Amino acid sequence: MKRLFLYTLLSLSLLAFKAQAVVTGEMIMIRSSEAFPEAMALLQESISQHGYTLSRVQRVDVGLSAKGYKTDKYRVVFFGKGKQIQSLSARYPQLVPYLPLKIAIYAEGENTILVTSNPSVFNDMFQLPELRPVFNQWHKDISSILKVVQNQN
């Protein structure tokens, strides 16, 4: 009985490891069943819960509307870890155009779409092996941030 319990434990831990080792494409996108304001609030909360600071929200729809274009809600959320961004941008100037991290969030009818590039693609884009753990951690964190928003449905 004790052995069966141990096998079960081992099997479950293997499954859990497998569930975390997810490979995804070049983008990370989710659909939230929440309307835009609720999804935006959830996103901001999730970013902060994951230890990141929200630095700015670009109100793309406000700018477009002011110029007479018809648009639904569309925002870009900038976030990151300040000291990390300061340090990386000083050492690797080629990363500067991609910092801070961003998530585009926009209304799709009654739902909300959230989309960002997968930070793992930075591994190919910049060929900086020493930063692989950083990019992969961003991938893991952003996936988790978005999953929280999606699972609040």
Place this chain on the structure above:
Amino acid sequence: MGFSKQTYQRAPATLANLLALFALLFTHNLFASQSQVQRGEQLYLENCSTCHGNQGKGGMGIPLSIDSFLNSASNQYLKKTIRLGRPERIMPSFYWLAEKDIDAIIEFISTWRNAPAPVWNQAAIKGEVQSGKALFTQHCASCHGSKGQGGTGSGMRFSRPRDLPITAPALNNQGFLNSIADEMLHYIISHGRKETPMPAATSLGLDKQEINDLVSYIRSFQQQTLRKKPLYHEEPASLIVDSPYSFDETIENVKRAITGSNFVHIRDQALTDGFKLEPSADSKQTVIYFCSFSFLYEALKIDPRVGMFLPCRITVTETKGKVQMMSINPRHLSQLFNNNELDTSCSEMHDVYTSILEDASL
């Protein structure tokens, strides 16, 4: 010869191990089959729902849960479509999903079916290509394009009023042609798609042979192998230009060049603004944001995902006395979107960035 006492003592323990393993495998398999649909639903929500909707009602992607789609879509078609995607038409190839994950997604999609999944004959249908071409021009080209290239726009509510439930698919897409059997194509043309603008060919007065001709014409778009879109890996991910001017002069030059390119300067800010940090003693970094609202609007109409690289910005940095200007390289990034419509806009934006960076450094 014979078993030692130690062997006899070990036998029950080995048997217990085997039984324990067997029980584990049995219960695991039972659990797996019961949760296949749930697992498929979870995978669907993670990978498909953004475009196709949580209930398969469509959005950026086509509606999957409508009867007229499900009645024609075999499981083999779905499987190949997920695996191959639609090159250059947004739907990515889900190359990273395991075979069993794709099966689970299909099993979940099948819960929307009101009838068993069709199984199509894979044999080629023989028709007259030239006759099919004439019929295509007359009946199909207005929605699917003169060369079967499909409708434009991403289908998102943001960018397109919902007067049509879907964007007309590209029939010349190699992912589509490598997924669909002639018999399935024949069925779709014959029956149309009731919940979409696609009419049944029979209602247009076309007979079986004419539909065969159409199938043969559409099949003539297929190439021997899936053509891979050329990647712009030779392009750097960032555009970086050294400035011969001081940090402050460069910022002014960039602003002047932005206005000269008919873009509007929006604001400047330090890269780390919003993080409550002390300014770095080692380097100065100012981000200059700018925009052309008409260009932005058109780009978002093509593909709303492009917003993740907005707004336009050039960063001026000074490190150890060296002043540089830098931006993203839209031509490098266009490959992320799998959207050939967007490539032109990305190329135009690349030229705008290059021109501003060059002007500012003159």
